[in-house]
Amino acid sequence: MQVTETLNDGLKRGYEITVTAAELDATVMDKLKEAQPEVEMKGFRKGKVPMAMMKKQFGPKVLGEAMQESVDGAMNKHLEESGDRPAMQPEMKMTNEDWKEGDDVVVSVSYEALPDVPEVDFSGIKLEKMVVKPDDASVEEALASLAETAQNFEDRKKGSKAKDGDQVIFDFLGKVDGEAFEGGAAEGHALVLGSNQFIPGFEEGLVGVKAGDEINVDVTFPEEYNAEHLAGKAAVFECKIHNVQEPKTAEIDDEMAKQFGAEDLAGLKGQITEKLQEEYAGAARAVTKRGLLDALDKKVSFELPPSLVEAEAGQIAHQLWHEDNPEVEGHDHPEIDTTPEHTKLAERRVKLGLFLAEIGQKAEIQVSDAEFTQAVMNQARQYGNQARQFFEFVQQNPQMQQQIRAPLFEDKVVDHIIDGASLTEKEVSKDDLQKAVEALEDE
Structure with missing residues (x-):
């Protein structure tokens, strides 16, 4: 096996790796001998198949493996001895494209080596x-922000209309083609308008409702809705409004602190x-x-x-x-x-x-x-x-x-x-x- 340098320009490296036919044949025979004890073939007992028949039957496959291992081994040995570390996967190509069994294998290798990095004090x-x-x-500002997230809701004055940000307590029953569908009903459900918890158009349909109202909200399920039997379908939700509540920022006190896990x-x-x-x-x-x-x-x-x-x-x-x-x-x-x-x-x-x-x-x-x-x-x-x-x-x-x-x-x-x-x-x-x-x- 021979490795000849063909390029050494800055970080660019080029080599020609030659694996002789004799070396390849020796590697093939070693592999066949290693496998022989486990090989069975018609007319021969396990482990007793003649080497000539082994080579004829398995030689082509083993030859390919031997070529790959020989070239990889030569490359690894070169990198170990030279200390080169390729920046990217080396390019490898057989130069004798008309190769046939019995010929030497000649492979061209090129890569860029990683540079030596200087010492720094x-x-x-x-x-x-x-x-x-x-x-x-800053602490008070953070507290005020937490108080907003911990907000409570209180009933609006009787007759007040629901606005975006208000919480509505209501019952609903959803129907498609006049038939109720599974998962489309609830009682005493709390929904903050504008939170986008429901499908598009539903929460907008509740803006302006008052406690005691009974209304129908018409919507269409999105085409990509996760329930296939509802995707793209028009639906009607029969809604009964119980309460319309406005948001109230939580008081910054011990009770609020407990909501966030503090004593x-x-x-x-x-x-x-x-x-x-x-x-x-x-x-x-x-x-x-x-x-x-x-x-x-x-x-x-x-x-x-x-x-x-x-x-x-x-x-x-x-x-x-x-x-x-x-x-x-x-x-x-x-x-x-x-x-x-x-x-x-x-x-x-x-x-x-x-x-x-x-x-x-x-x-x-x-x-x-x-x-x-x-x-x-x-x-x-x-x-x-x-x-x-x-x-x-x-x-x-x-x-x-x-x-x-x-x-x-x-x-x-x-x-x-x-x-x-x-x-x-x-x-x-x-x-x-x-x-x-x-x-x-x-x-």
Whole structure:
């Protein structure tokens, strides 16, 4: 087996791998001998099939396996000895396309190697950490917001008409083609108008009703309604109104606090303060992280694999195009060209990504199973009743697992670098922090 270098230009590498016919034949015979004890064939006892017949029967299939294993083995050995790490999957192609059994196998291999990442003295990087302490006004603002979500309803003055935002207590009976349908009836049902809990048109039909009214609400079930026997059908709901109630903001007191799991108002204020501190710390960290990445972008320089930059620029252009064209949900659209701005951003992302990966590897940083599981659970909660299905999907999807692990790994590497940098704290106002966060979003 022979490996000959054909290209060494920057990060571009090219090699020619030759596997001789004799080497291939030896590998085939080894595989046949290994399988012989388990082979049965008519006229021969198990394990006693002559090698000549084995080769005639199974040789072509084993030959293909031997070719693949020989080339892969030569490639792996080359990478181990050279220390090269391909940026993307190497391109491999047989050069003797008229190959026949008894010929040497010659394969052309090309790839871009990952660059050597320079060492950086993190202590020379100066960073600022914004610190915001929750003030009484922020806590009171949060309390007022909670009070709105904990609102109660009180009966309106007799004869008052229901408005959007009011709660209506009523009985209803739904009919399609004059016949009541399963699940289309209830008594004493409470519905907040404008909450969109019912199908389109229903809640609008109750605006203006008064206590004691009996009305029919005409609606049409959506074509994509989950009950097929009702989808697209016209229906009539016979409604009897019992109460029309207006929303009342909850009193900010111990009773309201108990609705949110606190013992009393003081306890709720303590919970809010802790929550605000977490939110401020998270926002401040995002600002510090951007400062670190900006500093590294200026400080670090090395050659980048063109294939990675091109692929990243394409992804950036594709994502931005969809953001500008939100009505196009699929990918059946014209080819999207990359611009110099896309390429510039891609170069930054690729450089920082390779740098952080190298630092993380050298520091032996890993994402623990517990950290990964917690991240999956946090995402699963967003899927409500389908959380279990999401969890199972992640377990069966290595690509999804990598998508979840990647940002966790990056954050741990960033924390590692920040620990070695020169970090100073600066106490600022909530508004100052908000402006800094908005500046990140504008970039």
